[in-house]
Amino acid sequence: MSAANERPDDDAIEDFSRRLVEVEGVVKTVYVAGAGPAVVLMPEMPGISPDVLRLARWIREAGFTVHVPSLFGVDGAYPTAEAGTEIVRRACVSAEFRAFADGGTSPVTAWLRGLARLAHAECGGPGVGAIGLCFTGNFALTMALEPSVVAPVLNHPSLPLDDPAGLEIGEEDAAAVRDRVARDGLKVLAYRFDNDRWCTGQRFAAYRKLLGDAFDGRVLDGGCARTDPPPFFADVVATPHSVVTAHLVDEAGHPTVKARDEILAFLAERLNPPGERADARTP
Template structure:
């Protein structure tokens, strides 16, 4: 007999629950809103209330948000014990490449398929992809899929053992560079200046790969929320999640401005026909 599951902190009642099949691989995706599609990937240790808050902001800004369940318990407030368990499982999973030398995480192939399906359902010039923490770099490698035209890379933490690594195969790195040269792809990114999981070395590596197409924005760590959930307080232990766990929801706060810049970037790239390639970043 199974022990009863702990109550979820967020019932996610305002999102539809789908089972999405991409080439025979089926995953749960939470979907809400209308308008152009944005694939928002969760951060460790899963689709937390903080991630759902961001998803609702994206939805309320006029987008259809697709939130794939990649790890953890959907809706649960991150705890130390539960979060550490999820991280351990993900680090040995065949779907992820958590350490240097592994190349692109295989789950990105599934995410590209989700982006194609989302574009077919929602129309418009293309799809946004927003990665967070463990999935941060996925937003960039998803952009090999032509439907993805608005990648946002938030505090990417992989590979965990190489602060200058990009969690990307050489082949995918060349393909991303080709998209930048051919289509004028732009990449928006965020980190805190004293984040030990996403360092300045990583942003420098992105800049070396993408040149001026990479818009890496750095916030002072002193602006991060000082009382995040237990997982971020006791396990992450550094300013890290700019627009989720460490966001301070006050008008004019640097983290709220970052959120608004992301929403403007998505609007700039996804809403106007013909604006998907080569436009100035939203401000």
């Protein structure tokens, strides 16, 4: 949906170019900014919030071309509890997503892989980074079925909502991802808080079982999460959850800021040509 710019807490997204991107006949809005190798940053519920855009800007400032696709919600809107709850409800019944157990792989991931191909063709470099958040967390793993995706990052992956040990991926796709990770030596970086009820230790254990040592799951103390996040996260999510967005504490040396910097370093290591890796910038 189009960007919201009526309320002071909204983000007008004026420093990104707004593109309409078509993949196999399906058109979606994508916000693009920066220069350098491409990174696809998928939004978390309830949409492309100011905190998601803050992360996108950090990625841009680190020397990448960030692509933020609009998948649900109102682009740029501050996450309120009432509006966010309705967006979650609609997404859970959408044909594009598989929010519950036994649903398999969300169909929207095919479109996201197409976006990665287009971004790689435009931006060049060794490949593309894919960062999922919350509802889209596992999508970054499924995107690794696209050969251009070489740096998948799973932040607090929350699907399926009704199975804390589930992975929101069909058996065939899971086997293909496992094979691709083993064949190409990919690493999968992931983050969660230790007391997150939407992304549990059971889920990380399932990733480890699927991917073995290729899965680098990092767990932060939930006590360090921001205590005054936007209303959707305070009242609906109601648990430490969004490590590098809504629950990040923007203070030097803070564990959530260290997580952000680790993600940027992970992207730089895999996306920058070898001679340029030492020049990767941090915000």
